[in-house]
Amino acid sequence: GESVGLHLPTLSVQEGDNSIINCAYSNSASDYFIWYKQESGKGPQFIIDIRSNMDKRQGQRVTVLLNKTVKHLSLQIAATQPGDSAVYFCAESSGGYQKVTFGTGTKLQVIP
Amino acid sequence: DGGITQSPKYLFRKEGQNVTLSCEQNLNHDAMYWYRQDPGQGLRLIYYSQIVNDFQKGDIAEGYSVSREKKESFPLTVTSAQKNPTAFYLCASSPTGYGNIQYFGAGTRLSVL
Numbered sequence: 496g497e498s499v500g501l502h503l504p505t506l507s508v509q510e511g512d513n514s515i516i517n518c519a520y521s522n523s524a525s526d527y528f529i530w531y532k533q534e535s536g537k538g539p540q541f542i543i544d545i546r547s548n549m550d551k552r553q554g555q556r557v558t559v560l561l562n563k564t565v566k567h568l569s570l571q572i573a574a575t576q577p578g579d580s581a582v583y584f585c586a587e588s589s590g591g592y593q594k595v596t597f598g599t600g601t602k603l604q605v606i607p
Numbered sequence: 608d609g610g611i612t613q614s615p616k617y618l619f620r621k622e623g624q625n626v627t628l629s630c631e632q633n634l635n636h637d638a639m640y641w642y643r644q645d646p647g648q649g650l651r652l653i654y655y656s657q658i659v660n661d662f663q664k665g666d667i668a669e670g671y672s673v674s675r676e677k678k679e680s681f682p683l684t685v686t687s688a689q690k691n692p693t694a695f696y697l698c699a700s701s702p703t704g705y706g707n708i709q710y711f712g713a714g715t716r717l718s719v720l
Contacts, residue, residue, distance in 0.1 A: 503647055529708060536713075537714065538611075538699075538711030538714050539711045540711070541709075544708060594655070595652075595709060597642075597651075599647070600649060
């Protein structure tokens with residue numbers, strides 16, 4: 496597979512525990528945020544998104560929290576499973592033409 | 608099946624050679640993008656196109672070229688001017704409109720011989 500996880504921050508979690516992946520963004524004008532999951536050797540897949548007029552959004556087993564005051568985003572995964580092992584990227588966007596800025600990613604390792 | 612198809616999965620380039628990476632989508636999306644991914648780094652935007660026959664440079668366009676002659680296709684050429692082409696290249700598409708999710712292909716791994 497591809498070595499997209501080299502030198503990335505790594506979070507190791509026991510199977511069944513909850514995972515929290517954090518992301519700091521720098522552009523105070525950003526108003527749309529997305530979390531992507533990238534498995535080894537594959538392209539990123541959309542997980543969940545949130546707009547700046549919200550503080551929290553829930554999906555299936557995932558929750559995204561947005562704190563605009565400190566420009567912080569987090570992804571919470573409930574009951575983490577081995578299939579959740581991947582690199583997780585946050586992405587931010589502001590205004591018109593859809594340019595998206597991606598973070599460097601966090602590697603999640605699930606321990607069986 | 609609807610989606611984005613990138614080919615080839617692996618590609619090798621000789622010194623001084625131009626190579627072209629293919630990206631095709633059948634999602635009827637107007638916007639398409641090319642990103643470069645290096646180990647331990649996020650995705651960096653090379654080029655993007657919001658509509659047929661129009662495209663814009665991203666953050667790292669030097670040494671690359673694109674075309675958008677059809678809505679479905681957005682090929683990327685890595686030219687000999689790109690001195691460090693070894694990377695994982697990702698193509699994405701999204702509907703037009705603000706704040707849309709991008710859908711990614713499976714990527715092309717380019718290496719230099």
